[in-house]
Amino acid sequence: MLSLYEAQMSALAILSLYQQKSRRFGSYTLQAAIAAVHAEAESIAATDWRQIVALYDQLVRIQPSPVVQLNRAVAIAMRDGPEAGLAHIDAVLEHGELANYYLAHSARADMYRRLGRTVEARASYEKALALTQQEPERQFLQERIRQLR
Numbered sequence: 001m002l003s004l005y006e007a008q009m010s011a012l013a014i015l016s017l018y019q020q021k022s023r024r025f026g027s028y029t030l031q032a033a034i035a036a037v038h039a040e041a042e043s044i045a046a047t048d049w050r051q052i053v054a055l056y057d058q059l060v061r062i063q064p065s066p067v068v069q070l071n072r073a074v075a076i077a078m079r080d081g082p083e084a085g086l087a088h089i090d091a092v093l094e095h096g097e098l099a100n101y102y103l104a105h106s107a108r109a110d111m112y113r114r115l116g117r118t119v120e121a122r123a124s125y126e127k128a129l130a131l132t133q134q135e136p137e138r139q140f141l142q143e144r145i146r147q148l149r
Helices: 004-022 027-040 049-062 066-080 082-094 102-114 118-131 135-147
Strands: none
Touching: 027 049, 049 066, 066 082, 066 102, 082 102, 102 118, 102 135, 118 135
């Protein structure tokens, strides 16, 4: 397990490689670095979530958006657990910009599910379901709701 400092240094090393290749440093570079960390991992459990959070910290600084904040919150949940992730997701939702974004409610539902809070999980999955029209997503959310009964 890397220390926070080591994770940030590792993230900066990846950024440096991308920056050397592209001679540019911006949101696309950070997104590519995040994707590279995911691609390097053999599994979700083996993913270096500290490094991903460190990269999202940088991305939030140069491209602050509700979706980036939501992605960062999910990475925090993977690093620190669902309670920490839920607090960050709730903070993002409080701003209101993602009130009608089904993925925000789906992520919130997953945190509740992982915490064993099935009533809140079901309500959040139902909210996400009401907000999406895409059939594959609807089927996934319906299955999650069924699993909670």
